[in-house]
Amino acid sequence: MSDLEVALVRLDAELPPPAYARPGDAGADLHTTVDVTLKPGERALVPTGIAMALPVGYVGLVHPRSGLAAKHGLSIVNAPGTVDAGYRGEVKVALINLDPTEAIELRRGDRVAQLVIQRVEQARFVEVSQLPDSVRGAGGYGSTGGFANR
Ligand SMILES: O=c1ccn([C@H]2C[C@H](O)[C@@H](COP(=O)(O)OP(=O)(O)OP(=O)(O)O)O2)c(=O)[nH]1
Numbered sequence: 181m182s183d184l185e186v187a188l189v190r191l192d193a194e195l196p197p198p199a200y201a202r203p204g205d206a207g208a209d210l211h212t213t214v215d216v217t218l219k220p221g222e223r224a225l226v227p228t229g230i231a232m233a234l235p236v237g238y239v240g241l242v243h244p245r246s247g248l249a250a251k252h253g254l255s256i257v258n259a260p261g262t263v264d265a266g267y268r269g270e271v272k273v274a275l276i277n278l279d280p281t282e283a284i285e286l287r288r289g290d291r292v293a294q295l296v297i298q299r300v301e302q303a304r305f306v307e308v309s310q311l312p313d314s315v316r317g318a319g320g321y322g323s324t325g326g327f328a329n330r
């Protein structure tokens with residue numbers, strides 16, 4: 181793991197900054213600053229109480245947490261959310277309750293998502309009249325098959 185410094189402002193001084201739960205973790209957990217109850221199918225844009233200045237060449241990806249997803253159906257509408265290097269506003273999470281029957285009650289301070297910081301390229305798009313051949317060609321959307329034995 182690299183030792184990347186990211187300038188961070190805590191907009192809510194009572195809540196801890198994003199933190200990696202275990203050494204080597206890819207995602208730093210983000211907290212909701214508000215209580216929110218999501219009915220089945222409901223979504224909410226939840227503040228995390230942090231703003232940052234990612235270095236140019238990096239992106240912050242806001243991912244769901246697998247435990248809350250598997251146990252309660254808590255996900256993120258736009259998973260993974262994209263935090264641009266130039267963004268200086270509060271990081272927010274567009275949560276959604278995918279459980280068909282149970283509401284999800286979130287309390288201020290709960291860890292509702294995780295931030296993965298990655299290097300990223302900005303491409304120079306070069307328009308051409310024909311693309312180079314490849315083995316895959318235009319095959320997609322299940323062209324290699326689906327479930328085993330079916
Ligand atoms: O999960 C997310 C996704 C985005 N953002 C913030 C940071 C990001 O830089 C900005 C814009 O995000 P995006 O480009 O995904 O949204 P957009 O709908 O294209 O908005 P814009 O027109 O402002 O780019 O919103 C978050 O705080 N959390």
Ligand SMILES: [Mg+2]
Nearest residue numbers: 262263264267
């Ligand atoms: Mg955008």
